């Protein structure tokens with residue numbers, strides 16, 4: 369299929385009506401010209417017949433025709449056509465003739481004074497006229513004059529050629545007008561193309577002013593909305609890369625210092641201590657890199673358009689609790705699971721939901737302290753997946769901020785990097801779910817919910 373072009377499309381669409389209009393105009397012009405030119409020739413035929421009819425005299429009821437020979441010669445003289453005449457009484461008696469001319473189809477008793485008709489004389493097609501002349505004593509005469517069609521045919525041909533020439537000129541002229549008109553209208557798109565092409569800053573919006581044709585303004589608006597979205601996304605990514613680079617620079621600078629120190633340190637005990645510090649920094653860095661990779665994987669999953677599958681949250685939570693139980697026990701924490709009702713099935717991506725839950729359990733074990741139990745649970749319909757602990761909790765003022773990338777509450781211990789809740793938040797967004805952060809009870813603890821919505825894509829179809 370050829371590529372789409374507005375110019376070609378408009379021209380093709382206009383071509384049909386244009387051809388039709390030109391043809392109708394041409395046909396009408398031809399018909400009119402034909403009609404009037406034939407009428408002029410008919411008038412000549414009528415004049416001849418009437419001249420002849422005036423010569424008819426009725427003497428004692430009998431019709432007589434006295435025409436001088438020179439007049440007859442004048443009458444018959446025509447370079448292009450042959451002229452035939454016949455004068456008869458209505459009873460059929462021939463008075464004068466140079467050839468037999470058949471009467472009109474309605475017979476010799478004409479309704480009008482004269483009648484035109486087409487017939488054949490000596491096997492030649494002719495145009496004929498019959499004129500009736502009424503005598504005093506009931507006698508009547510029929511004058512018939514016929515003429516071959518040479519003048520008429522060549523006149524018709526000339527009219528046809530002239531009309532065709534006019535039609536062709538009309539067509540070429542209107543096509544040229546339409547084509548230049550379309551070209552002019554479409555050229556109003558040029559400035560926009562120019563502005564898109566020429567020296568723009570990345571993501572700056574296209575002009576939506578009055579000089580933009582209203583037909584393409586919706587397109588320009590859509591492109592601008594898209595540009596804004598891409599620009600915001602781009603800015604977000606830039607920020608993230610800058611933050612990530614900043615986060616990595618600090619431990620790597622520390623690591624370099626420690627290793628330089630270790631190289632110079634001669635005392636075996638201090639040498640070992642410096643190396644242990646370096647190993648701890650390295651472990652934190654590796655944890656940070658692991659989290660960065662997870663976040664980038666989750667970001668990519670947000671673009672993934674493959675359909676969700678049914679995920680059994682009950683089984684997923686049991687398995688996840690199972691895998692964390694040893695680490696909880698090692699810190700003296702009681703980690704348990706409770707299904708508090710509701711249908712625990714959602715449409716989603718299992719590996720992402722597992723990652724989210726794992727991050728929440730990780731936080732609870734890291735920040736809640738050994739004071740109380742941690743409960744992973746499911747309740748409600750649509751289901752809520754939650755993790756609650758009995759630690760210090762997250763103060764209300766911090767509940768929004770802790771979702772931000774790289775944010776940690778001041779004084780938070782451990783090797784975290786502030787990406788855990790950001791990852792959970794993104795996974796919630798992908799599932800059309802919301803991440804709710806609150807206290808476990810009025811007095812203490814934290815409770816973090818992953819709340820699936822009834823309409824969201826996280827719900828089973």
Ligand SMILES: Nc1ncnc2c1ncn2[C@@H]1O[C@H](COP(=O)(O)OP(=O)(O)O)[C@@H](O)[C@H]1O
Nearest residue numbers: 731735770776777780784785786787788789814
């Ligand atoms: N269960 C919790 N109890 C107390 N504070 C928490 C809890 N979960 C998260 N936080 C706070 O929120 C911050 C952000 O958590 P997160 O995004 O997982 O990053 P990280 O765990 O790497 O610090 C933590 O640094 C901590 O201050």
Ligand SMILES: [Mg+2]
Nearest residue numbers: 731784788789
């Ligand atoms: Mg964390």
